[in-house]
Amino acid sequence: MLKEGSELMRIDHHPILKTFEKGKLVKFLYDGEVMEGYEGEPIAVALRANGVMIHRYTSKHNDPRGVFCAIGRCTDCVMVVDGEPNIRTCITPLQEDMKIETQHGISNNKEDESI
Amino acid sequence: MKRYELIIIGAGPAGLSAAIEAASNGMQVMVFDENERPGGQLFKQIHKFFGSKEHKAKERGFRIGEKLLKEAEGLGVEVQLKAAVMGIFDDKEISVMLDGRVEHYRANNIVIATGASEKMLPFPGWTLPGVIGAGAAQTMMNLHGLKPGSRVLMVGSGNVGLVVGYQLLQAGCKLEAVIDAAPRVGGYGVHAAKLARTGVPFYMSHTIKEAHGDSCVKGAAILAVDSSWQPIPGSEKYLEVDTICMAVGLSPMSQLARTAHCEMENNPLKGGLVSICNKYGETSTPGVYAVGDVAGIEEASSAMIQGRIAGAAISFDKGYINEAEFATRYEEYQNSLMQLREGMFGHKDKEAADMEHTEEGYILSQSLLSKGYMDAEEIEEYPGVYPVEQRGKGVFPVIECTQNIPCNPCQDACKRGCIKVSGKITNLPSVDASVECTACGMCVVSCPGQAIFLVDETLAPGYASVAIPYEFYPLPEPGSKGLALDRSGTSLGEAEVLKVKSSKAMDETAVLTMKVPVEWSMQARFFQVY
Ligand SMILES: Cc1cc2nc3c(=O)[nH]c(=O)nc-3n(C[C@H](O)[C@H](O)[C@H](O)COP(=O)(O)OP(=O)(O)OC[C@H]3O[C@@H](n4cnc5c(N)ncnc54)[C@H](O)[C@@H]3O)c2cc1C
Ligand code: SF4
Ligand code: SF4
Ligand code: FES
Numbered sequence: 001m002l003k004e005g006s007e008l009m010r011i012d013h014h015p016i017l018k019t020f021e022k023g024k025l026v027k028f029l030y031d032g033e034v035m036e037g038y039e040g041e042p043i044a045v046a047l048r049a050n051g052v053m054i055h056r057y058t059s060k061h062n063d064p065r066g067v068f069c070a071i072g073r074c075t076d077c078v079m080v081v082d083g084e085p086n087i088r089t090c091i092t093p094l095q096e097d098m099k100i101e102t103q104h105g106i107s108n109n110k111e112d113e114s115i
Numbered sequence: 116m117k118r119y120e121l122i123i124i125g126a127g128p129a130g131l132s133a134a135i136e137a138a139s140n141g142m143q144v145m146v147f148d149e150n151e152r153p154g155g156q157l158f159k160q161i162h163k164f165f166g167s168k169e170h171k172a173k174e175r176g177f178r179i180g181e182k183l184l185k186e187a188e189g190l191g192v193e194v195q196l197k198a199a200v201m202g203i204f205d206d207k208e209i210s211v212m213l214d215g216r217v218e219h220y221r222a223n224n225i226v227i228a229t230g231a232s233e234k235m236l237p238f239p240g241w242t243l244p245g246v247i248g249a250g251a252a253q254t255m256m257n258l259h260g261l262k263p264g265s266r267v268l269m270v271g272s273g274n275v276g277l278v279v280g281y282q283l284l285q286a287g288c289k290l291e292a293v294i295d296a297a298p299r300v301g302g303y304g305v306h307a308a309k310l311a312r313t314g315v316p317f318y319m320s321h322t323i324k325e326a327h328g329d330s331c332v333k334g335a336a337i338l339a340v341d342s343s344w345q346p347i348p349g350s351e352k353y354l355e356v357d358t359i360c361m362a363v364g365l366s367p368m369s370q371l372a373r374t375a376h377c378e379m380e381n382n383p384l385k386g387g388l389v390s391i392c393n394k395y396g397e398t399s400t401p402g403v404y405a406v407g408d409v410a411g412i413e414e415a416s417s418a419m420i421q422g423r424i425a426g427a428a429i430s431f432d433k434g435y436i437n438e439a440e441f442a443t444r445y446e447e448y449q450n451s452l453m454q455l456r457e458g459m460f461g462h463k464d465k466e467a468a469d470m471e472h473t474e475e476g477y478i479l480s481q482s483l484l485s486k487g488y489m490d491a492e493e494i495e496e497y498p499g500v501y502p503v504e505q506r507g508k509g510v511f512p513v514i515e516c517t518q519n520i521p522c523n524p525c526q527d528a529c530k531r532g533c534i535k536v537s538g539k540i541t542n543l544p545s546v547d548a549s550v551e552c553t554a555c556g557m558c559v560v561s562c563p564g565q566a567i568f569l570v571d572e573t574l575a576p577g578y579a580s581v582a583i584p585y586e587f588y589p590l591p592e593p594g595s596k597g598l599a600l601d602r603s604g605t606s607l608g609e610a611e612v613l614k615v616k617s618s619k620a621m622d623e624t625a626v627l628t629m630k631v632p633v634e635w636s637m638q639a640r641f642f643q644v645y
Pocket of ligand 2: 552555
């Protein structure tokens with residue numbers, strides 16, 4: 001089942017880069033829902049292609065957070081991956097049957113929590 | 116503990132160039148980069164770069180990156196990826212996080228080339244999913260083939276905002292607006308004009324008031340500010356966007372220099388806190404160098420030269436090249452660097468530029484600075500445009516490059532000599548109406564600013580042809596119809612595609628020739644597919 005916005009976010013033909021090399025299409029679980037993405041691409045990319053914007057909620061104010069820097073620096077995109085919290089999904093490659101869950105609270109980033 | 120003659124931190128253009136220079140002189144070099152691919156910023160840059168041939172101008176950033184890497188590998192440079200350097204200690208020892216373990220290395224010399232990080236501008240709603248950095252947008256679309264959003268607001272009109280804005284259009288996103296709190300477009304006019312003629316509005320003297328949405332961005336409220344940056348009541352506008360892209364500046368990532376006890380300074384011209392370096396890039400800690408964006412926000416072109424200079428200085432210091440050789444190279448690199456720093460956007464002249472006239476005395480288009488495009492009348496004043504009385508003979512180039520920027524590929528592109536950038540490379544290109552243009556189109560595709568058009572007012576009675584650079588998918592078919600847009604992106608009316616030329620030498624920039632009523636010959640600058 002694809003969410004709104006879904007595959008439309010993928011760039012099929014780029015005027016300069018043409019096509020993008022991708023791994024094989026695999027299934028993964030997002031909060032219990034089966035989704036598809038390409039093996040080896042960042043988890044955050046697969047989620048965005050499926051229309052997922054929210055990666056976690058802050059512990060203090062329960063504010064939603066999503067991808068911000070996309071290079072592993074800001075920790076906004078951390079989620080629970082295969083049971084392990086605080087995984088930066090923007091730089092962690094997607095693997096078949098991965099279990100990805102929205103994270104509530106518990107983040108390493110102190111600065112975030114004060115916002 | 117493993118020891119190297121030279122350790123370089125960061126495999127961007129600066130670090131790789133330092134590595135290439137030192138390794139080509141025979142040094143043993145190790146490069147660490149925390150990323151999983153080398154190249155730093157270059158791999159996200161899919162546009163053609165400015166500069167001159169020696170600065171690798173008109174090549175796309177990622178291809179420059181590929182070349183640097185190949186050269187470094189060919190010279191035996193080791194590049195260790197996924198290796199974040201955590202600190203530099205006494206005796207030039209460094210600690211590196213590798214596979215979750217901390218490893219220590221020692222070097223005779225260290226080059227810090229860690230680049231920059233993006234600045235952020237907090238506003239109500241800035242933490243909502245959908246507010247992203249410009250770098251994130253580039254990473255998603257240019258590395259992973261994913262549109263960062265459907266309808267985007269770009270905050271910041273510097274070159275980063277303008278270039279990423281254009282890349283968003285190429286990725287198929289809609290760019291709803293570019294805003295900037297400053298009264299003038301911060302980046303090159305030619306970059307702004309590329310966006311404006313596709314219909315992207317520029318709101319200068321505007322800031323973002325807030326992002327709307329509960330769980331993610333659903334819109335943005337912007338508002339005008341006066342000359343003292345105070346909000347103007349009643350000026351609020353609402354933009355329906357799902358993505359707010361922030362391009363409000365970069366700051367040098369100079370933490371490592373501090374761990375090495377380098378003397379630091381806060382220098383606004385360099386983008387913030389930087390280590391104080393001598394002319395070779397050496398910090399106050401002997402043997403520790405800083406080059407590229409970490410030493411002051413500039414360009415990849417200058418980062419590469421700085422890397423070269425540091426590499427040469429270290430090679431000389433360690434006896435790999437002699438004094439005469441070093442002096443020759445230093446002079447060559449330094450000249451090349453100074454060329455890039457000229458002009459109204461350059462480090463050297465930024466403060467001095469009056470923003471009214473070019474260095475040659477031409478009037479700077481205020482419309483370009485405030486709206487992102489030039490008025491049709493203004494363009495006639497510049498040296499890149501044939502005088503009206505010389506236009507009846509066939510095809511002629513129209514060069515809409517009107518600011519002093521360090522760039523000259525147009526001159527090299529024209530084998531016939533129609534185009535000259537005389538003297539400094541920041542001078543405006545001029546056309547020589549006495550040399551016949553063969554309409555080959557090479558100037559059009561070589562211009563990184565996409566500022567050159569070919570016009571023929573003798574196409575057929577009442578009609579002219581206008582050839583434009585075109586970098587969008589799909590390429591329109593000859594014979595197809597669409598809209599001719601003027602520089603502001605306003606439709607003039609229908610145009611027909613006559614020709615679409617693209618070849619390997621043109622490197623993905625096509626030349627699209629459209630047929631328009633002759634009255635539009637100096638106005639039609641973009642073709643919009645129906
Ligand atoms: C949108 C955009 C458009 C641009 N367009 C142009 C252009 O047209 N022409 C031009 O000349 N320039 C352009 N630039 C500027 C250019 O990309 C930069 O100036 C240039 O990349 C700086 O090079 P660098 O080597 O100093 O840093 P970077 O390219 O940022 O490389 C730094 C490297 O250091 C690594 N690193 C950082 N910290 C550590 C650490 N602690 N341990 C290990 N590794 C670390 C990073 O992973 C990175 O790979 C553009 C920049 C942007 C953002
Ligand atoms: S179209 Fe060809 S001949 Fe004409 S100005 Fe450009 S490069 Fe020169
Ligand atoms: S017209 Fe010439 S100088 Fe101006 S941007 Fe194009 S290539 Fe560079
Ligand atoms: S988005 Fe910043 S760490 Fe992933």
